Amino acid sequence: MKPRVAITVGDPSGIGPEVAAKAAADPRVLQVCEPVVYAPPSGSTFAPGVLSGEAGRAAHDVIVRAASDAMDGKVQAIATAPINKEAFRLAGLRWAGHTDLLAHLTGARRVAMMFYSERLIVVLVTVHIPLAEVPQALTRERVEQTITLTAETIPLFTKVPPRIGVAGLNPHAGEHGLFGAEEERAIGPAIAACRARGIDVSGPHPADTIFVRATRGEFDVVIACYHDQGLIPVKLIAFGQAVNVTLGLPIVRTSVDHGTAFDIAGKGIADPESMIAAVLLAARLARSA
DSSP states (O other): OOOEEEEEOOSTTTTHHHHHHHHHHOHHHHHHOEEEEEOSOTTOOOOTTOOOHHHHHHHHHHHHHHHHHHHTTSSSEEEEOOOOHHHHHHTTOOOOSHHHHHHHHHTOSSOEEEEEOSSOEEEESSOSSOGGGHHHHOOHHHHHHHHHHHHHHTHHHHSSOOOEEEEOSSGGGGTTTTSOSHIIIIIHHHHHHHHHTTOOEEEEEOHHHHHHHHHTTSOSEEEESSHHHHHHHHHHHHTTTOEEEEETOSSOEEEOSSOOOGGGTTSSOOOOHHHHHHHHHHHHHHHHO
């Protein structure tokens, strides 16, 4: 039996409704799953390309409904179109995005954001926080937790225990404290603790070369310290094909690798390939879960 995959439309003023509809009708999707589009109530209207708290609240409510159905087994996975984080704020919502909202809705204590593509897989230690706050957020506990969650989850994709490379935060991975202390204070000790438990992890490696090494086959997955450190190489290599996956949830959740694209919303020209890739991966994970 084909798994049922919920496709949430995201911010209804963005391109989400368009790419969700296109993905749900795509023959590749229909071949592997039964797509179910989750959207605001019939009759709701939202101006394309207009930022609003009303749209943010509508996107939130759709996610809540899809997550509830996934927890109840009514759907076997969720593939989400993009939300707008500022619209969430205008709606008075405290969530920075899908990841922390879904963790709250499902009671997950350990979650991480992963971007999956055929050429490069990246997991983030920190996500939507200011760059100035990253050094303090890189605690040994947080890095160790991310490595552990990655080691536990990646076999769903690769079928074998992964070779994990961890990127340093500072130039040259700190050069033994010369260019920063985070590698010796937190990242290195977390790696050592994980290696002692049998995890195949190494680093911290200089961030300017680790992604090249991964694409050449040295690592199965790279753990990046912060949002742009990990997402720039993924989007350079696989924009439109990469899929955002939330690790650590009790449900399968995938998403696109792009935003709401208000500038082209309502014009019928949005490319659905990332949404299609997200649904296909969600169906694959649902079958192996």
